Amino acid sequence: MDDIQVRLHIDRGAFRLDVDLTLPGRGITALFGPSGSGKTTCLRAIAGLEHVNDGYVAVGGAVWQDEARRIFVPTHRRSLGYVFQEASLFAHLSVRANLEFGMKRVPRSERRFEPDEVARLLGIWELLERRPDRLSGGERQRVAIARALLASPRLLLMDEPLAALDLRRRQEILPYLERMHDALSIPIIYVSHAPDEVARLADHLVLLDGGRVVASGPLSETLARADLPPSFADDAGVVLDTVLEGHEADALSRLRFDGGVLYVGQRREAIGTHLRCRIHARDVSLALQRPGGTSIVNLLPARVTACAATDTPGHVLVQLRMGSSPLLARITERSRRELDIVPGRELWVQIKGVALLG
Numbered sequence: 601m602d603d604i605q606v607r608l609h610i611d612r613g614a615f616r617l618d619v620d621l622t623l624p625g626r627g628i629t630a631l632f633g634p635s636g637s638g639k640t641t642c643l644r645a646i647a648g649l650e651h652v653n654d655g656y657v658a659v660g661g662a663v664w665q666d667e668a669r670r671i672f673v674p675t676h677r678r679s680l681g682y683v684f685q686e687a688s689l690f691a692h693l694s695v696r697a698n699l700e701f702g703m704k705r706v707p708r709s710e711r712r713f714e715p716d717e718v719a720r721l722l723g724i725w726e727l728l729e730r731r732p733d734r735l736s737g738g739e740r741q742r743v744a745i746a747r748a749l750l751a752s753p754r755l756l757l758m759d760e761p762l763a764a765l766d767l768r769r770r771q772e773i774l775p776y777l778e779r780m781h782d783a784l785s786i787p788i789i790y791v792s793h794a795p796d797e798v799a800r801l802a803d804h805l806v807l808l809d810g811g812r813v814v815a816s817g818p819l820s821e822t823l824a825r826a827d828l829p830p831s832f833a834d835d836a837g838v839v840l841d842t843v844l845e846g847h848e849a850d851a852l853s854r855l856r857f858d859g860g861v862l863y864v865g866q867r868r869e870a871i872g873t874h875l876r877c878r879i880h881a882r883d884v885s886l887a888l889q890r891p892g893g894t895s896i897v898n899l900l901p902a903r904v905t906a907c908a909a910t911d912t913p914g915h916v917l918v919q920l921r922m923g924s925s926p927l928l929a930r931i932t933e934r935s936r937r938e939l940d941i942v943p944g945r946e947l948w949v950q951i952k953g954v955a956l957l958g
Contacts, residue, residue, distance in 0.1 A: 602626070602660050604755065604787060608645050609654040610811075617641055617652075617811040625660055627803035628781055628788045630819075632795070637808040639791045643757050646789065647682055648675040659755050659787075681748030683758045687740035689732040695743050696728040702747035712752040712786075721783055722746050722776050738769035742776055749786075756788045762797060770797075777801055778958060795835040799823070799878045800957040807832060824926030826908040826919040836910075836917060837880040838926050839957070844873045852897070855954075859922030860900045864954050876957045881917060883953035884929035888939055890948050898951035902927060904943050907936060920949060 602625030610617040617638045623629045631639040644650040646657055648664065651672065657665040659680075664673045689698050699715050719725045722742045732740055741761055748756060762770045774797070781788070781801065792798050798805065798819075805822040807815040809829050815822050824838045842855035844867055853867040855875060862877070869875065891899060906919040916936050920927040927949060931941075941947070 604629075604660070604789075605656065605658045606642065606646060607656040608642060608652050610641070610652055615811065619808075619811075619813055621806060621813060621816060623787070623789070623806070624804050625787050626785060628790050628801050629804040629806060630798040630802035631789065631791045631806050631808060632793070632798050633808035635793065638811045639793075639808055640759055642808075643682075643759050643789065643791055646755075647680055647757055648673060648678050649682075662754070679752070679754040681751050681753040681756045683741075683745050683748050683756070683761045685760050685764045687732070687737075687744035689740055689743055689747075691732050693731075694728065695724060695730055695732070695735070698732070698743055698747055699728075699750055702750035703752070706750075706752045710752060711750075713749050715746075715750060718746045718749050721780060736769065736772075737765050738772045741765065741769075741773060745777075745780070749780075749784075753786065756786055758788060758790045760791050760793065762792070762794070774800060775958065796878070796955075796957065799839045800876065820926060824919060824928055826906045826917045826928065836882075836928050836930060837878055838928055839876060839878050840925055842875050842877055844869055844871055844875055846871060857923075857925055859902075859925035859927075862951070862954055863897045864956060867956070878955045878957055879927065879951055880953065880955075881928035881930040883951060884927060885950045885952065886918065886929055886931060886935070886939065886941065887948045887950060891950060894950065896950045896952055898954065900949050900951070902947060902949045904941055904945040904947065906943055907941065922949070 604623040604625060606619060606621045608617055608619045619642060631642060633639055645652045645655060655665050655667055663671055664678050665671060703711060719728060722745060724742050724746060727739055762773060802819045805819045806813060814829055815825055820839050840857050842857040845854040845856040847853050847866060851866045852863045855862045855864060900922050902920040902922045904918060905921055908917045910917055914933050915930060916933050918929045918931060918941055
């Protein structure tokens with residue numbers, strides 16, 4: 601059994617947490633939600649930094665907490681790595697010595713990663729002899745991630761690891777996180793309040809609101825739900841996995857997905873490269889016939905699967921399918937009524953914006 605099971609129940613009067621999750625044992629699971637929704641509390645409870653009186657945590661069959669059986673494994677005996685917002689490196693040690701500290705308690709026979717391997721993966725090979733005060737914020741955080749990996753954990757926890765970085769440093773570190781995701785089999789639980797960060801990195805998504813799980817599942821399907829609470833309405837949209845199929849003469853590239861073709865500004869990646877893109881619900885409009893005389897190049901047939909009210913009076917979310925791929929459109933109730941948009945209706949979608957992630 602490779603999955604991660606987490607059941608946590610906390611009642612502190614003003615703050616309540618009620619979580620019952622089974623998460624995949626591979627890839628990145630993102631915990632996403634507004635401030636105070638319980639994301640960091642979940643992470644700390646999984647790590648054993650917070651003792652939940654009514655809790656159960658098991659990772660790959662290893663039980664770390666089971667209050668019913670009075671089991672509570674302390675943090676230092678849980679096979680995990682934890683990356684905080686601040687890198688918290690040892691200032692008096694070089695990068696190399698910081699990394700060696702991470703693997704100090706791991707017997708050589710049990711080491712899953714070696715320093716050279718991790719240093720190359722995270723692009724810190726040339727930084728090994730430097731002290732932390734000679735590193736940028738992004739470099740320090742990459743060293744902190746490498747140190748956590750060298751503890752050979754069965755689970756890596758990341759609590760808003762990019763929150764303390766400016767936009768430039770965040771953009772610098774994201775490709776390394778993607779590379780780590782592709783190269784390593786270790787499961788990661790990643791807390792973030794940044795929608796684009798989650799859309800770019802996550803495979804599985806858990807949405808938290810008011811201490812409760814309001815949705816959990818594969819990223820694309822969970823984002824495409826039309827019944828999410830109002831607190832998630834502003835970020836409504838979908839993430840599509842596409843393949844770079846070719847290039848057009850007019851500086852456009854074709855992305856193939858299970859539902860058709862999207863055209864975006866010309867890409868430099870090799871043909872066949874997998875690219876992830878995000879489409880916001882607000883960037884999708886609907887038409888009963890294929891539009892003509894329009895500047896919008898992404899026109900695709902779709903079928904309505906659901907409609908739901910939003911937190912904005914007079915607006916609705918329309919859930920659609922393009923082939924087997926999901927899509928959301930945010931339109932006015934008046935448009936929905938006049939076009940008679942109901943589940944099962946076949947129509948055309950006009951996609952005004954496609955954001956490539958990475």
